[in-house]
Amino acid sequence: MRKVVFLVLAVLIVMGTASMILASEFHGAWPYLPPPNGHFNTFVTNAILGASMYHDLIEEPMAIYYWATGTWEPLLAESWKLDKEKSEFVVNLREGVKFNDGSELTAQDVIDTFYIGYLMHWAVWRFIDKVEAVDKYTVKFHIAKPAPKIVLERYIVRERVRAHSVYGEFAKKIIDLLAEGKTRDSKEMKDLRVEFEKFRPKTIVGAGPYMIDPNSITEAQLTLVKFPGYWDIKNIKFDKVVVYNGETPVVTPLVMSKEVDYATHGFPPATEMQFKRLGARILRPPIYSGPAIYFNDDIYPFNLKEVRQAIAYAINKDENAYVSLGQSAKRCVYMAGFSDNLVPLWLSDETKSKLNSYKYDPKKAEEILKSLGFHRDKDGVWVTDKGQRMEYELSVPAEYADWTAAAQNAADQLTKFGIKVSVRGVTYSQHPTEVRQGRFQMAIRDWGAGHPHPHFAFYTDLVSYNYLSGFGPGQNFPLTQKTKAFGMVDLNDLVTRSGEGWNEEEQKAAIEKLAVAFNELLPIIPLWERYGNNPAWDGVRVTNWPADDDSLYKNSPYADNFVTLMLLKGILEPVK
Amino acid sequence: MGWLVKLFRNYVFRRAIRAFITILIVVTITFFIVRLMPGNPIEIYIGQLMSQYGMTFQEAKNAAAALFSLDLDAPLFSQYLDYMKNLFRGDLGRSFVSQGVEVVDLIASYLPWTLFSVGISILLSFSIGIALGIVIAYKRGGLLDQIISGISTVLTSIPNYLLGIILLILLGVQLQLIPVSMMRGTVSPGMKPGFTWKFISDVFKHAALPILTYVLSTVGGWILSMRGSTLNTLGEDFVTVAKARGLPERRITFTYVGRNAILPLFTSLTMQIGFMMGGSALVEFIFVYKGVGWALWSSIGQRDYPVMQGVFLIITIAVIVANFMADLLYGKLDPRIKAGGSE
Numbered sequence: 076m077r078k079v080v081f082l083v084l085a086v087l088i089v090m091g092t093a094s095m096i097l098a099s100e101f102h103g104a105w106p107y108l109p110p111p112n113g114h115f116n117t118f119v120t121n122a123i124l125g126a127s128m129y130h131d132l133i134e135e136p137m138a139i140y141y142w143a144t145g146t147w148e149p150l151l152a153e154s155w156k157l158d159k160e161k162s163e164f165v166v167n168l169r170e171g172v173k174f175n176d177g178s179e180l181t182a183q184d185v186i187d188t189f190y191i192g193y194l195m196h197w198a199v200w201r202f203i204d205k206v207e208a209v210d211k212y213t214v215k216f217h218i219a220k221p222a223p224k225i226v227l228e229r230y231i232v233r234e235r236v237r238a239h240s241v242y243g244e245f246a247k248k249i250i251d252l253l254a255e256g257k258t259r260d261s262k263e264m265k266d267l268r269v270e271f272e273k274f275r276p277k278t279i280v281g282a283g284p285y286m287i288d289p290n291s292i293t294e295a296q297l298t299l300v301k302f303p304g305y306w307d308i309k310n311i312k313f314d315k316v317v318v319y320n321g322e323t324p325v326v327t328p329l330v331m332s333k334e335v336d337y338a339t340h341g342f343p344p345a346t347e348m349q350f351k352r353l354g355a356r357i358l359r360p361p362i363y364s365g366p367a368i369y370f371n372d373d374i375y376p377f378n379l380k381e382v383r384q385a386i387a388y389a390i391n392k393d394e395n396a397y398v399s400l401g402q403s404a405k406r407c408v409y410m411a412g413f414s415d416n417l418v419p420l421w422l423s424d425e426t427k428s429k430l431n432s433y434k435y436d437p438k439k440a441e442e443i444l445k446s447l448g449f450h451r452d453k454d455g456v457w458v459t460d461k462g463q464r465m466e467y468e469l470s471v472p473a474e475y476a477d478w479t480a481a482a483q484n485a486a487d488q489l490t491k492f493g494i495k496v497s498v499r500g501v502t503y504s505q506h507p508t509e510v511r512q513g514r515f516q517m518a519i520r521d522w523g524a525g526h527p528h529p530h531f532a533f534y535t536d537l538v539s540y541n542y543l544s545g546f547g548p549g550q551n552f553p554l555t556q557k558t559k560a561f562g563m564v565d566l567n568d569l570v571t572r573s574g575e576g577w578n579e580e581e582q583k584a585a586i587e588k589l590a591v592a593f594n595e596l597l598p599i600i601p602l603w604e605r606y607g608n609n610p611a612w613d614g615v616r617v618t619n620w621p622a623d624d625d626s627l628y629k630n631s632p633y634a635d636n637f638v639t640l641m642l643l644k645g646i647l648e649p650v651k
Numbered sequence: 652m653g654w655l656v657k658l659f660r661n662y663v664f665r666r667a668i669r670a671f672i673t674i675l676i677v678v679t680i681t682f683f684i685v686r687l688m689p690g691n692p693i694e695i696y697i698g699q700l701m702s703q704y705g706m707t708f709q710e711a712k713n714a715a716a717a718l719f720s721l722d723l724d725a726p727l728f729s730q731y732l733d734y735m736k737n738l739f740r741g742d743l744g745r746s747f748v749s750q751g752v753e754v755v756d757l758i759a760s761y762l763p764w765t766l767f768s769v770g771i772s773i774l775l776s777f778s779i780g781i782a783l784g785i786v787i788a789y790k791r792g793g794l795l796d797q798i799i800s801g802i803s804t805v806l807t808s809i810p811n812y813l814l815g816i817i818l819l820i821l822l823g824v825q826l827q828l829i830p831v832s833m834m835r836g837t838v839s840p841g842m843k844p845g846f847t848w849k850f851i852s853d854v855f856k857h858a859a860l861p862i863l864t865y866v867l868s869t870v871g872g873w874i875l876s877m878r879g880s881t882l883n884t885l886g887e888d889f890v891t892v893a894k895a896r897g898l899p900e901r902r903i904t905f906t907y908v909g910r911n912a913i914l915p916l917f918t919s920l921t922m923q924i925g926f927m928m929g930g931s932a933l934v935e936f937i938f939v940y941k942g943v944g945w946a947l948w949s950s951i952g953q954r955d956y957p958v959m960q961g962v963f964l965i966i967t968i969a970v971i972v973a974n975f976m977a978d979l980l981y982g983k984l985d986p987r988i989k990a991g992g993s994e
Contacts, residue, residue, distance in 0.1 A: 108949070109941065111757060112749040120699060121749055196700075196714045259713065268714075273751035288841075294941040295836025319832065321939055324816075331824040332831045504952050505690040507698045511708075539701070545708035546697075 098314035099649030100616055101642065104326045104338045105129055105318050109294040115276045115287075117237065118195050123279075123287065123297070128339065128636035129318055132299060132643070134235040134281035137166060137185075138228075139643070140635045142527055143626035145420070147228070148640065151180060151236050151282055157224050159577045164216040164227055165209065172306045175286045178240045182208035187246035188237045189216075194249050194259065194268055199230035221577045225528050233635075238280040245271055284311045284643065295320055310645035323476075330355065330610050336617045339609050339632045343476050344401035350610045356620065359403055359606040360628045360637060363414040364523030364532070366399075366478045367599040368469070368485065369540060371516050372551045376459050381443050383597040387433040388440035389492040390485055396603035399480040403608040407601045408432055412593035413523055413532035414604060416629065421529055426587045429560070430594045437492055457493045466495040470509065471519040473500030481602050482519045511546035522601040525634040529586050530574030536599055537566055552598045560591050607632050619648045666978070670971045677967040678738065678960070682731055685959050692747040692954040734960070743964070744957035748950070754961040757946060762928070762965065764837050765935075765942035768858045769927040772865030777920055779866070780873020785909060787874070788881035800878065803871030811868035812933035818860055818867075819937065834860045835939045861938045865931065869923075873916065880912040887911070914985055918977055925973030928966045 105127045107113055113123040117134060124130050131139065137152035155166040172180035189206045192199060204219035216231060239246070248267055257263050278289055284307070285299035299316040301308075319329050323340040330338055331353060342350070347357055368386070370377035377383065387410075396404035409418045409430045418427065448460035457465040471482035479500060486496040496517065501509055510518045520540055524531035540549045554567040566589070573585035609632060613620050621627055621641075630637040641647045693715050700711035737744060743754035787796040806814075823831035833856065838844075842853050884890065885908060893903045932944035939945075943962055950958035 108749075111752050111760060112746070112949075114749070119750075120696070196711070269750075275751075291840040293836045293838060293840055294945075295939040296832065296840060298840060319835075321835075325835070325937060325939055328819045328823055328831045331820070332827065334830060334832050501689075502952070504695050504698070504954070505688075507701075508690050508694045545712070 099312065100315045100317055101313045101647070101649075102317045102319065102334060102336045102616060103129065103638075104321060104329060104335050104340065106322050107297075107318075107320050109292060109320070113292075115279045116271075116274050117235070117279060118191055118242075119272055119274075123292070124318065128632070128639045129285075129299065129316065130235065131283065131636070131639045132285045132316065133279050133283045133287060134237060135283035136235045137168075137232040139640060140229070140233065140527065140630070141626070142631065142635065143629035145225075145527065147232065148644070150643070152232050155228075155232055157218075157227060159221070162218040162221070164203075164218060164231055166214045166216070166232060168212040168214065169306060170212050172282050173304045174238045174240065174280050174282045175302045175304065176238065176240055176280045177304075178238060178280075180236065180282050181211050181239070182214045183243070184236050184239045185214045186250075187239045187242050188234065190246045190249045190253075191237070191242055191271070192234075193253075194245075194264065194271060196259065197230075199234075202227060202230065220575065222575050223528060223530075223579060223582050226530065226574060229526065229528070236282060238282075241276050241280045245274065282306070284308070285316055307643070310643065312645050312648050313642065316642070330612075333612050333615045335610075335612075336615065337609060337611045337638050339607065339636070341400075341475075341477060341605075342608055342610070344403075344608075347401060347403070347608045347610070355610040355612055356623075357402075358609040358611050358623070358628060360609070360630060360632050361414060361416045362605040362607060362633065363416065363525050363631055364521050364535070365404070365407070365601060365603050365605040366481050366519045367522035367536070367601045369510060369515070369518045369520050369550055369599050370552075371513060371518075372553070373513070373548070374467075374516055375461065375463065376447070376449075376465075377517075379447065380596050381447055383600065384433070385440040385443040386489065386494065387597055387600045388436045388443070389494070390488050390600070390602070391435040392433075392602055393435070395481055395484045395488070398484045399603065400477045400605065400608070403606040404477070404603040405606065406603050409590075410594050410597070410601060411590040412536045412601070413529040413590070416604075417527065417529060417532075418590075421583065421586050422590055423587065426590060429591050433597075433600075440492065451493055455493050456495050464495070465493070467497075467516045468499050469496050469517040469519065470499045470501050470506065470515045472503035472506040474503045477605070478519050485602065507540075508546070510540050511544055511549050513548035513551060519602075520599075522599055523604070525631045528574065529589075530570065530582075533570045533573060533586075533589050533593070536593065537570055543567060550598065556592070556596055558592050558595050560595060561588060564588065564592050566592060614650060616650055617647050618650050619646060621646065663979075666975055670975055673971055674964075674967055678735075678964055679731070681960055681963045681967075682734060683727070685954075685956050685963075686727065688951075688954065690954055692956065695954050696748075738964075743961040746950075746955055746958050748953045748955045748958075754957045757958060758943065758961050758965060761941055761943045761946045764940065765928065765944065767854075768861045768940065768942065769865060769931070770924075771858070772862045772869070773920070773923055773927060775862070776866045776870040777873055777916075780870050781877045781909075781913060781916065783870075784874045784877020785881050785904065785912070788878045788885065788912075789904075791878075791882060796878075799874060803874040806867055806871035807875070809868065810933075811864055811931055812937055814868050815860070815864040815934050815937040818864060822860070829860075833857070837941050858940075861934055861940050864934050864938075876916055876919070877912060880915050881908060884908050884912040910984075914981075917981065917984065921973045921977035921980075922970065925970030926966065928969035 105124060107123045108121050112121055114121065116122055117125045117130065124133070135150050138147040138149050140147055151169055151172060152166050153169045155164065157164050166185065168180060168182065168185070174180065186206050186208060189199070202218055202220045202222045203216045205217040207215050209215050218227070252263050252267070279287055284302055284305040286302050288298045288300050291298035296317060296319045299318065301311055301314050305311060319326060319335060323342060326335065326338055326340050327342065327346055329335040330350060351357060370383060372378045392406040396406050408415050409427065410433055411418055411422065411430055444457060449457050452458050452464060459465065469482050469486050471479050473479060482498045486498045489496045507520070509515055510520055522536050524535050537554060538544060541554070542548050542551055543554070555563065555565050557563055569585045569589045573582050573589060576582065611620055627637040627640060630640065696715050697708065697711040700714055701708060734744070746752045746754060746757060783799055787799045790796050819831065819834060822828045823834055837854065837857055839853050842850055844850055890903065890907055893907050928943060932948040935942045935945035936948055943965070946958060947962045
């Protein structure tokens with residue numbers, strides 16, 4: 076009997092010990108489509124984890140960016156150089172790097188990646204016209220159209236390198252067709268495109284620290300397992316990364332039950348409060364964008380800048396921010412058209428001093444409208460100088476909880492002020508199309524962009540939903556405008572110049588001008604800047620999260636996610 | 652010629668023709684209705700390319716044009732004729748969103764899970780419902796009747812997706828009885844499909860909560876319906892005569908009361924069986940359960956017309972066949988009704 080008891084105890088001790096040396100895991104969450112819809116062709120939509128923060132752990136990019144310092148962390152690339160005189164961008168790859176299928180990283184992998192990008196209409200091909208190998212580990216990009224260094228860097232070194240062993244055949248066909256003088260518009264390229272869209276590799280071959288375990292994929296979760304041959308394996312502390320599938324409502328219970336260590340989803344403030352009550356940390360990285368009120372310029376009096384300014388004064392944006400997303404929304408102080416976090420890096424003190432914050436001031440709003448000859452009707456609703464009552468509809472993507480809250484609050488505030496606004500929800504997949512086609516009166520769409528260069532923010536604010544997008548009339552906001560500050564300005568020209576050319580001083584000057592013009596004209600009214608409310612569990616499976624004021628948290632979670640960086644550099648550690 | 656007349660007079664044949672025509676009409680209506688939704692898959696794809704990959708509209712449009720073989724600018728009627736031609740060949744088309752994926756394959760991979768979870772749920776909730784319905788009808792007015800009727804009323808009024816969320820939070824977060832990750836999906840990661848106890852038990856484990864959700868959200872309706880039907884039947888003369896004849900109570904309950912009381916519920920049951928093909932989009936969404944409802948939900952968001960049409964076709968066929976079976980079987984259950992007798 077004693078022997079049996081002893082044996083049982085021994086078994087239990089061994090099992091207990093074994094459980095302590097089980098694989099260390101990091102649990103995250105991201106929406107993906109499982110097979111057969113989801114697949115492993117990462118150039119094409121619906122690739123599993125494609126374009127997600129976890130994608131960088133599988134198909135590693137050449138470098139990743141630190142937003143706070145404006146510097147790069149070299150990964151698959153050791154160094155690179157922009158030679159403006161020769162119009163060349165040369166990248167030196169790290170030697171001795173292996174893909175998870177055993178093949179070696181060489182210049183050919185980068186060349187294949189970008190030529191398939193050509194077939195897929197990647198934006199980088201607006202600026203380059205050739206990619207070639209200088210030697211086995213050096214790649215040269217020929218710059219056809221000059222652009223700021225940061226723009227080229229983000230298009231080139233931030234790109235994930237795909238394996239020649241998987242995509243080489245297709246890349247060769249593209250290069251051969253180009254050599255024959257065929258372009259993307261040719262029948263041969265279009266046919267190749269159709270064929271490529273159906274290409275389904277059996278797995279993702281990457282040079283990152285993790286690889287997808289295909290047997291682990293279900294519609295609910297999948298597992299990334301450590302690649303032992305990764306070039307920087309000493310910094311990879313977790314054996315596995317488990318990614319749970321789902322959007323916000325289905326990920327919420329996982330976070331509450333501590334089964335997810337970190338999530339980037341946009342949780343409503345009430346859910347965030349519940350997370351905090353349960354003991355989770357809430358990380359708030361800037362998103363560098365947010366919701367804005369867009370106006371249909373074809374509708375009088377939205378074409379008058381004074382009316383737009385009055386509306387900006389009539390909305391308490393601090394209240395709007397808090398109601399929408401609690402502490403994860405902050406009123407835009409500078410109203411410059413791009414993130415307040417980037418303003419100190421791009422605007423001089425003199426320019427900043429010219430910017431109007433449009434702080435809540437309903438009296439000022441009233442003065443402006445009266446100066447235009449508007450008056451209030453018997454029921455308090457404003458009437459324009461042409462006798463039209465100011466009653467409008469504000470459309471918003473119905474599924475975006477924070478934007479609908481912003482829309483409803485703005486509508487309530489404006490209605491109280493005397494501009495009667497009612498909210499209409501439109502399904503999120505349809506809303507951008509409706510706005511781009513001009514089928515709206517007022518609408519909530521995004522301002523800014525998750526990019527460190529303000530050119531992209533202004534592109535969103537002034538072009539993306541305007542007649543120049545090609546989709547339709549959109550806002551129909553004329554891009555040649557008269558301003559008090561500069562007289563006549565061609566905003567489209569300024570947006571273009573801010574993102575092209577070698578002369579960075581000229582680009583900065585264009586951005587300064589754009590900021591002042593935007594602030595005066597207010598083609599859209601940015602309501603607030605969004606910050607993440609990413610829950611993070613410290614001490615369940617993961618520990619060593621940096622303090623809240625760490626500069627890593629300045630990285631946009633959707634562009635250069637800080638958790639990806641922390642996993643790559645071994646900052647986060649498993650709980651022992 | 653006589654055989655032709657005989658054929659047309661045959662009830663089953665006439666019902667089959669009617670079913671076929673109904674399916675054609677529904678397929679036609681579905682084809683046009685889904686295209687009335689604002690937006691189309693090409694616009695949505697262009698929008699995705701612009702926002703996810705930073706393309707300009709022209710770049711995204713060129714990329715989309717190279718990709719979509721279906722010309723959505725072609726007259727709608729010619730698109731319809733193409734669709735019907737393919738349908739008669741059993742070709743439901745290919746997903747717009749997932750290039751090269753046959754709709755038939757998609758539905759075939761999702762449908763069994765819906766049939767399994769919803770099928771078991773219907774059987775369970777119906778069985779529990781009629782049993783409890785008879786019990787509380789016999790004990791009408793009593794404490795048991797009040798409690799069960801009350802609970803049934805509450806359960807019937809709670810939407811099934813809300814029940815699902817409540818169960819998830821209660822069992823997984825508050826009480827921590829079941830890991831939330833175990834309540835999601837159809838199988839555990841790495842589970843190899845096969846007729847093994849490991850696989851079968853894993854399937855049941857993962858289906859437990861969706862099934863519980865469906866059962867809780869529908870059992871109340873069956874209980875109340877059976878209760879009402881039983882009370883009506885208890886008042887019938889033949890029950891009084893049976894009691895007067897001194898037949899055993901058990902025999903009266905099952906053979907006389909139960910069998911007659913269940914008849915009105917039978918039609919609802921067969922209709923539910925038909926509709927179960929569509930699954931429940933929201934319940935499958937909450938539990939990330941790979942069923943037809945989940946497929947329908949994501950295809951609507953992406954305007955994946957072929958998948959939507961395929962799912963609606965399956966539901967239509969299932970409901971019509973179920974209705975037809977109900978008509979045939981009803982005659983067997985109730986000798987007073989002869990299928991096609993009125994015709």
